[in-house]
Amino acid sequence: MSKRASSLPEEKAGRSPGKAAEKEIERLAGGYHHRILWVDLSRGTAEAVPFSAAFALKYIGGRGFGAKLLFDQLSKIKDPLGPENMLIIAPGPLTGLYLPGGAKTSLVALSPQTGIYGDSNMGGSFGAELRLAGYDALVITGRAEELSYLWIDGGEVKVVPAPQLAGKGALETEGLVKEEIRSEEVRVAAIGPAGENQVVFATINCDWSRNAGRSGMGAVLGSKNIKAIAVRGGEDLPVADVAGLRLLTERSLQQLSSHPLFEFWQQQGLMSVVDYVNSAGVFPTRNYRELVFEQASEIDGFKMEKEYKIGDSACFACPMACGNICLVKNGKYRGTVTEGPEYETACMLGSNLGIGNFAAILKGNQLCDDLGIDTISSGNLIGVMIEAVESGLLSPEEVDGMDLKWGDDDHVIALLGKIARREGVGDLLAQGSRAVMERWPQLRPLMVQVKGMEQSAYDGRATISMALAYGTCDIGAHHNRAWTVGKELEAGAGWTAEDRVNLVIYHQTIRPLFDMLGVCRLPWIELGFDEHRYAEYYSIVTGVPHTLDELLARSRAVWDLTRLISASRGVARKDDYPPPRMMERPVEKGPFAGKVVDRGEYDALLDLYYEKRGWSAEGLPPAERAGDFSDPLT
Numbered sequence: 001m002s003k004r005a006s007s008l009p010e011e012k013a014g015r016s017p018g019k020a021a022e023k024e025i026e027r028l029a030g031g032y033h034h035r036i037l038w039v040d041l042s043r044g045t046a047e048a049v050p051f052s053a054a055f056a057l058k059y060i061g062g063r064g065f066g067a068k069l070l071f072d073q074l075s076k077i078k079d080p081l082g083p084e085n086m087l088i089i090a091p092g093p094l095t096g097l098y099l100p101g102g103a104k105t106s107l108v109a110l111s112p113q114t115g116i117y118g119d120s121n122m123g124g125s126f127g128a129e130l131r132l133a134g135y136d137a138l139v140i141t142g143r144a145e146e147l148s149y150l151w152i153d154g155g156e157v158k159v160v161p162a163p164q165l166a167g168k169g170a171l172e173t174e175g176l177v178k179e180e181i182r183s184e185e186v187r188v189a190a191i192g193p194a195g196e197n198q199v200v201f202a203t204i205n206c207d208w209s210r211n212a213g214r215s216g217m218g219a220v221l222g223s224k225n226i227k228a229i230a231v232r233g234g235e236d237l238p239v240a241d242v243a244g245l246r247l248l249t250e251r252s253l254q255q256l257s258s259h260p261l262f263e264f265w266q267q268q269g270l271m272s273v274v275d276y277v278n279s280a281g282v283f284p285t286r287n288y289r290e291l292v293f294e295q296a297s298e299i300d301g302f303k304m305e306k307e308y309k310i311g312d313s314a315c316f317a318c319p320m321a322c323g324n325i326c327l328v329k330n331g332k333y334r335g336t337v338t339e340g341p342e343y344e345t346a347c348m349l350g351s352n353l354g355i356g357n358f359a360a361i362l363k364g365n366q367l368c369d370d371l372g373i374d375t376i377s378s379g380n381l382i383g384v385m386i387e388a389v390e391s392g393l394l395s396p397e398e399v400d401g402m403d404l405k406w407g408d409d410d411h412v413i414a415l416l417g418k419i420a421r422r423e424g425v426g427d428l429l430a431q432g433s434r435a436v437m438e439r440w441p442q443l444r445p446l447m448v449q450v451k452g453m454e455q456s457a458y459d460g461r462a463t464i465s466m467a468l469a470y471g472t473c474d475i476g477a478h479h480n481r482a483w484t485v486g487k488e489l490e491a492g493a494g495w496t497a498e499d500r501v502n503l504v505i506y507h508q509t510i511r512p513l514f515d516m517l518g519v520c521r522l523p524w525i526e527l528g529f530d531e532h533r534y535a536e537y538y539s540i541v542t543g544v545p546h547t548l549d550e551l552l553a554r555s556r557a558v559w560d561l562t563r564l565i566s567a568s569r570g571v572a573r574k575d576d577y578p579p580p581r582m583m584e585r586p587v588e589k590g591p592f593a594g595k596v597v598d599r600g601e602y603d604a605l606l607d608l609y610y611e612k613r614g615w616s617a618e619g620l621p622p623a624e625r626a627g628d629f630s631d632p633l634t
Helices: 019-025 053-059 062-076 126-132 170-181 215-223 242-259 262-280 301-307 343-348 358-371 376-391 410-421 423-428 435-437 441-446 466-474 485-494 499-515 523-527 532-542 547-568 579-584 599-613 624-628
Strands: 035-040 045-050 085-093 105-110 115-123 138-139 148-153 157-161 186-190 204-206 210-212 226-230 309-313 323-327 338-341
Touching: 019 301, 019 624, 035 170, 045 532, 053 062, 053 547, 062 499, 062 547, 085 215, 085 466, 105 126, 115 204, 115 215, 126 186, 126 226, 138 226, 170 204, 170 358, 210 423, 215 226, 215 343, 215 499, 226 466, 242 532, 262 301, 262 323, 262 485, 262 523, 338 358, 338 423, 343 358, 343 376, 343 532, 358 376, 358 410, 358 466, 376 423, 376 435, 376 441, 376 547, 410 423, 423 435, 423 523, 435 441, 441 579, 466 485, 466 499, 466 599, 485 499, 499 532, 499 599, 532 547, 547 624
Parallel strands: 035 138, 148 226
Antiparallel strands: 035 045, 085 105, 085 138, 105 115, 115 210, 148 157, 186 204, 186 226, 204 210, 309 323, 323 338
């Protein structure tokens, strides 16, 4: 431990709730410590702020806590990269418990990538450790005087100056912080050079390869001069009915392990999706111009298993074990070892760039993890650059002399480094889609983004429900709020507009609920895990009976809350549309060749979506709903 480490006031870090809060807390027999650690780096203070049972039951945890805390401070935040912005790290009441997929943590802030509500989500063990340290959430505001890491050792909170970490990769930083603390048990979340350089889609990495990848949370942490957060805990997690939790989990594990795809899932994880989406004809290829990739078999899960996979990995206490540890054994990327890729990376650094070399994708994956940049945004923007040069909209001289071509992994690897270090054209790409369109307006038809967030790896022209999911996603064009493509493909021509809208809204309610509870969505979506089981878990853990419908109602309210946050930043109907490429450029190749998103059909879906949400025709929740979220923390 550095002798220059500054301890934040311990009497604040250990402050107990007042009498009124204690009375409320008695209503909950488990689920929460009732402490949010609030660190103000500018003032050099840390305070354990209590919250009531009413607050817990209304916002549940995770992104629910994050959205509420951000909403309360929104008027003070002018610049997402200013010291006044908050980075809220919030596991859920089920994070760290003995149950499938209970390892998720939400990171919430005003996004530097979009300028509106932003969040990301990561697995691993960091969130569990934060809860074991005695906190239900961590809020970081202000800015440290010099590059430092935040060290939370139970009730002791310190800011440790760490100039020696400047420019280090996130993977190396994790190891160096553990070495300085002299503990392999400590959990570390770190940024790479991209976070320090405030790349707007910079990530936060933990446990070697688990990333909070979207919305630029790494840039927010970098703007606070914090290179890493280290946490060590030792408290028990509060559970109302331990015996009931054990019995329910044993039944859950039996259900999951008996699923016919369970072993296959452990073998390939999300890489199993590559073969499915390519066969279905919805696999983005060459900047979304085509939806099938002729070299898909060279970058799918079977190729990974046969030639590159050397081990499995899992998030905290999860039986899914869907992480794939891969090693490149031959060729110019020999020695590259990484956990991954997952489907999104295989697509965005593979087919979307015309790359059929799995070793190159692994190298790109490892590099993005270490540099601390989002593989989705990076692959999306590089695809635009390749198409721009190929089509003559940009000259090689305008992109640092690189004659970019599809399938050229050398230039892709070089561009990833340029983005993270903000060198040459990488400085522009580091500012995201909006900056690129402002600098080069002729590239607007090539861009695939919503609200400033680059779209992830499913196409909306084949399934218009997916276009609606992207258009209305609260953080931008991200698939994790509503993955409807599979259902619509299965349903075929018989699906109505109401079917599509209902599914989008249901996904945008159940999936954020998982984020609020702190659990992974994959057991549900991949292995048919009954969503009602999560209401059982929450009831057992808190001691307060809940139905799934009750929890969904709270999730739906939080969706309104995030919309109100973004509406205060100017978001309205005009921002809820898929990219022009989806509506103007027909698919060039595959079973959906010639398709576009019909503007009239989309408008009708959007009208129905707003109606079902109780929003105005401009996509705004009723003004009185803001009052629903004005309740105090305690």
